[in-house]
Amino acid sequence: MRTSSEFNNLGVATVLYNAYIRSKLDYGGIVWAPSEEKYNIMLERVQRKFARWLYKKRYGYYPYLYPSSFVAGMVDLETLKFRRVVQTILHYLSVVHHKVDNPIVLGMVRLLVPKRLSWNEQGTVAPRRRPRLLWWPQTRTNYALHAPTVRALGLIEDMIARDNDIDIFADHFKMLCAKTEIFVNNYLM
Template identity: 45%
Template sequence: MTRVTQVRDLGVHLTPELTFREHIIKICKKAYRNLGFVLRQSQGFTNITTVRVLYDALVRSHLEYGGVIWAPHEAKYSVMLERVQNKFTRHLYWRLYGVYPLYPLMYPTLFVLGMVGYNQLKVRREFALILYIIKLLRGKEHNPGVLRCLCLCVPDRYVERRRRPPLLSVPTARTNLLAKTPLTRAIRTINEIQNNIDIFSCQFSELARMILFILCYKLD
């Protein structure tokens, strides 16, 4: 009987250490292969929208599937994922403006992303996570296991009117790994959003814009 060192469940690879490092490496390799195919086959395309659709369907879908679960907290693996998209956005910038944004121009990555209309992958992962948690709080999604972990913050003493208490209680974390869990990250961001907008009564379109603005400002 062969010893199994990895298990694949719903497309996500798990290791005995309960980390997703191998999963991230594998999806990056697959995304690079698909990206090369897209760039080769779209050389003669004149419609940029078609190139975007191909990238979103064949490349970015692999980089984002299940991202709420395996989102890396280590900079090494986050950069590894971003490099795949950065290669495409540089190519797209060249197709749109006729200039390749590398040496000698050396345009910043965020500038190139903004010019071609894309956000960082880590921003999109956090956006999907926070929006899912807010839908749970508003009763739009059903997940009792996660909802049970969300505790409303009730102050035990008088709170000044000028100071608004946080909406959710942030779990105490003794390790860096626990502090970077998806639920803890989402709770911290929701508390920041709650200071500017009511997440229970605001329309989802306005709420999504506010979340995206805060994430872009915080993660950049």
């Protein structure tokens, strides 16, 4: 930021930030996403500093009293946590849709076959709650609870449970991307 302080075009500063800093903060985020909030805050501090600098350049004054989420929204930056969660869900969905070749992850994604439907006296299927679709292992430690596969499968299952219109096998991938961003923005942030 110090070396680009003479730039008048804010688009150039944003491109430099995305190329040199944000790419390093996002790299491998699916694997090493912090499980504790204090580490997440440490990562977000870098982006908050850039967002405040960019806000000052764009609007002419430094936003001392504004919340960081407001400042980031004003300069069109998503939080790093939001990006990591969306990337995690979309990576596992892209493996299921055969857009990414990752046989190890595909071997970890297991489907639960629903039990036979019960019939009532009128000869129709008795209503019941929607069964879970994905199996994820039960964990005994926090380390295993925050493993990428366990985290991703839990997030996908939560997304399916909250939106009954999602079919991860039949829906178009672009629609799944849009619904994933809506889910993460509405329920997790």
